Amino acid sequence: MTRLAPSAEALEAARRIMADCDRIAAISAREDGIERTYLTPEHARHDALAAELVTTAGMRTWQDAAGNRRGRLEGSRPGLPALLLASHLDTVPDAGRYDGILGVLLAVEAVSRLRDSAHELPFALEVAAFADEEGTRFGATLLGSRALAGTWEPGWLALADAEGTTMEQAFWDFGLDPGRVGEAALRPEDLAGYLEVHIEQGPYLEQADRALGVVTSIAGARRFALTVTGEARHAGGTPYERRRDALIGASRAVLDIEQIAREHGAIATVGRLETFPGGVNVVPGRVEMSLDLRAETDALRDEVLDLVLERIRGFCAGRRLELTVEQIHAAPAVRCAPRLMDAVRTGIRATGDPEPPELFSRAGHDAMALAAITDVGMLFVRCADGISHHPDESVTTEDVALALEALEAAVLEVARSGTGAPEGGDRR
CATH class of the missing domain: 3.40.630.10 (Zn peptidases)
Incomplete structure (x- = not known):
């Protein structure tokens, strides 16, 4: 103009x-x-x-x-x-x-x-x-x-x-x-x-x-601390079918979070991800990650949250992983x-x-x-x-x-x- x-x-x-x-x-x-x-x-x-x-x-x-x-x-x-x-x-x-x-x-x-x-x-x-x-x-x-x-x-x-x-x-x-x-x-x-x-x-x-x-x-924003828990074991000695790799679950979660948010017009960000015990030759037994979720309306934000958690829980269950969710911030x-x-x-x-x-x-x-x-x-x-x-x-x-x-x-x-x-x- x-x-x-x-x-x-x-x-x-x-x-x-x-x-x-x-x-x-x-x-x-x-x-x-x-x-x-x-x-x-x-x-x-x-x-x-x-x-x-x-x-x-x-x-x-x-x-x-x-x-x-x-x-x-x-x-x-x-x-x-x-x-x-x-x-x-x-x-x-x-x-x-x-x-x-x-x-x-x-x-x-x-x-x-x-x-x-x-x-x-x-x-x-x-x-x-x-x-x-x-x-x-x-x-x-x-x-x-x-x-x-x-x-x-x-x-x-x-x-x-x-x-x-x-x-x-x-x-x-x-x-x-x-x-x-x-x-x-x-x-x-x-x-x-x-x-x-x-x-x-x-x-x-x-x-x-x-x-x-x-x-x-x-x-409106909601923030969460997500924890994916599996089992820490030796990277060389543990066959794939025996692994409960928490980082695999968390990595898939990051991708699902972005995909679902983009499809529904919300904004979702994983800004922090930390693996435990953190050894280069250890299958990660636990991953702690953040989730910041925003949308123009509370209803849309909460709908996207439900879809995200359903998807993550389904994948984790298939990998014998556990997901815990703690809300740490909410603003309408x-x-x-x-x-x-x-x-x-x-x-x-x-x-x-x-x-x-x-x-x-x-x-x-x-x-x-x-x-x-x-x-x-x-x-x-x-x-x-x-x-x-x-x-x-x-x-x-x-x-x-x-x-x-x-x-x-x-x-x-x-x-x-x-x-x-x-x-x-x-x-x-």
Whole structure:
């Protein structure tokens, strides 16, 4: 399609945003890449920088009880529910510089551009820079947004990092009281909705030659630890007909998982596979493997799971192998609210794209947590080759400028179309 041309003002703001992405990228626990995790010195440094940016944008700012950086600009009168614009500043190991970070900076810049008209809005504007979305340090994900949503689990405080430091101790070391984390929670009546801008983390916008897209839903995910058990025996001395090779069962399972998921439109990944006892001359007696299963709907995801397990169990039985399955994570699919999808669509149209593409997010986002208490909407920004969670993560200044214009227009559309009150949609 014809290249869209953002305004000169938006391009100037986008250049500032790109420079701030570079500033935040320089905050890292490693010299050979980017890594920022929860309740660490790097968290403190990116929080201080976010506080500076939020203050410059004209907002009142504070760090909440979960360590998130927050900002607020009042609407037509003090105390109104807030339209929350947010994303995260933490990273995976060896990360790119735009996943999460771009969404936070776009939110801050959008509020700055809306500052003069904020007194006319039927809601306040709030920004949140979530301190943990990735779960890199302690394993549990969406910690910052779950705290805001009031779905924080007290048992998380007992989780330990790779050095054995518990989350509870990390809170104290950071200067926060773990017993007060519940004070970060918002009530449904505190919010007029939630909007998040994020890089797509997939290739579909680039394939369509489009800068921006409307997110329709976020995939529901379930994760499992699978164990295939056979019998470890001498590789040379055990005839094939006597073998109970667990790796044969696991290998067939990997192939079946991909085949079934592709046939049914789901997404399945085996990211970890470990054999025991692990000798080169020993028939593997046990294999432990992971399974990450996602789909646009919970029903499809669970249907594929049933088919996968049926197929694996059948093959294992024929090989005299045992399969055990332990679920280690579950997150329901989330549908974006139609009114916020319409606002995002209107925002993208304001940039000159008459028919914004719609996508469902195959990756998880903080919007999933906020959906427990309010309507959510998301805007995707094209990223080069769909690469994310990698140093090659890349966006263009022009696309960032268009995203800024679209976000600003979306906020104004939410205000124009009504009071911004949630419509009671899907909050699974």
